[in-house]
Amino acid sequence: MYYVDPHIHMVSRITDDYVRMARAGCVALSEPAFWAGFDRGSAVAFRDYFEQLTIHEPKRAAQFGIHHMCWLCINAKEAENVSLSREVLSIIPDYLDRPGVLGIGEIGLNKNTKNEVTIFEEQVDLAMQTDELILVHTPHLADKYKGTRMIVDILSNDSQVTPDRVLIDHVEEHTAKIALDAGFWVGMTLYPTTKCTTDRAVDIIERLGTDRIMGNSAGDWGTSNPMAMPDLLRKLRARGHDAMAIHKLVYENPLRFFMKSKRYNFTPPVPVRETLAP
Numbered sequence: 633m634y635y636v637d638p639h640i641h642m643v644s645r646i647t648d649d650y651v652r653m654a655r656a657g658c659v660a661l662s663e664p665a666f667w668a669g670f671d672r673g674s675a676v677a678f679r680d681y682f683e684q685l686t687i688h689e690p691k692r693a694a695q696f697g698i699h700h701m702c703w704l705c706i707n708a709k710e711a712e713n714v715s716l717s718r719e720v721l722s723i724i725p726d727y728l729d730r731p732g733v734l735g736i737g738e739i740g741l742n743k744n745t746k747n748e749v750t751i752f753e754e755q756v757d758l759a760m761q762t763d764e765l766i767l768v769h770t771p772h773l774a775d776k777y778k779g780t781r782m783i784v785d786i787l788s789n790d791s792q793v794t795p796d797r798v799l800i801d802h803v804e805e806h807t808a809k810i811a812l813d814a815g816f817w818v819g820m821t822l823y824p825t826t827k828c829t830t831d832r833a834v835d836i837i838e839r840l841g842t843d844r845i846m847g848n849s850a851g852d853w854g855t856s857n858p859m860a861m862p863d864l865l866r867k868l869r870a871r872g873h874d875a876m877a878i879h880k881l882v883y884e885n886p887l888r889f890f891m892k893s894k895r896y897n898f899t900p901p902v903p904v905r906e907t908l909a910p
């Protein structure tokens with residue numbers, strides 16, 4: 633069965649991961665801009681990173697038959713540095729017109745600080761001015777509920793924002809419904825240690841349904857699993873979900889969301905159905 637990984641940081645992964653993902657049925661992925669594991673010293677480093685995301689990584693993925701799309705932003709961790717963030721925000725429009733750039737992301741909150749909120753709001757403004765989709769990172773563990781609540785409130789109170797054009801990521805049992813009820817799309821990150829396991833993700837799906845929801849590996853330079861999506865697919869099958877419902881969750885839902893971007897440039901091997909059924 634074909635699948636899409638809507639959130640994975642391939643610049644941090646080895647080529648063998650592309651081989652394994654392609655063998656397991658991965659046909660497309662999207663790579664949000666994120667923290668490199670260290671704070672970058674200047675906006676010039678972000679120019680190089682955006683070049684990598686928009687030009688070089690798509691070429692590497694294509695060698696394995698995987699279509700690569702991406703998102704641009706300054707991440708929540710480095711947003712603590714407001715002057716650097718504003719400099720990065722000023723260069724993002726230089727890269728936004730490149731093919732396969734889906735929008736602004738992953739923006740959001742990390743420790744729910746004032747500076748993070750300031751830069752989050754400025755990046756939302758940029759996305760609205762340029763008519764972009766938004767991909768949102770929600771905080772980890774103890775900060776997650778409060779941070780998700782803050783993000784949903786900021787976005788819901790902004791009359792420019794259409795919830796159907798925003799994906800709120802890293803949701804768990806206590807945050808998925810908050811985002812879904814407000815009209816947003818949600819992503820569940822399948823991490824080996826923190827965030828969701830595949831069993832917990834299937835529990836959430838069984839409780840909340842299959843609309844506007846997707847899984848992702850968020851594979852990066854830390855302890856993570858680039859094969860988390862095929863693991864989810866197998867878990868859904870083991871728990872009795874039928875092929876069409878699985879196809880909708882691991883393939884159609886991410887593509888339905890991505891298609892809202894004006895630079896979506898993927899021709900999927902199986903066309904995405906118009907309706908959300910089943």
Ligand SMILES: [Zn+2]
Pocket residue numbers: 639641664666738850
């Ligand atoms: Zn990420």
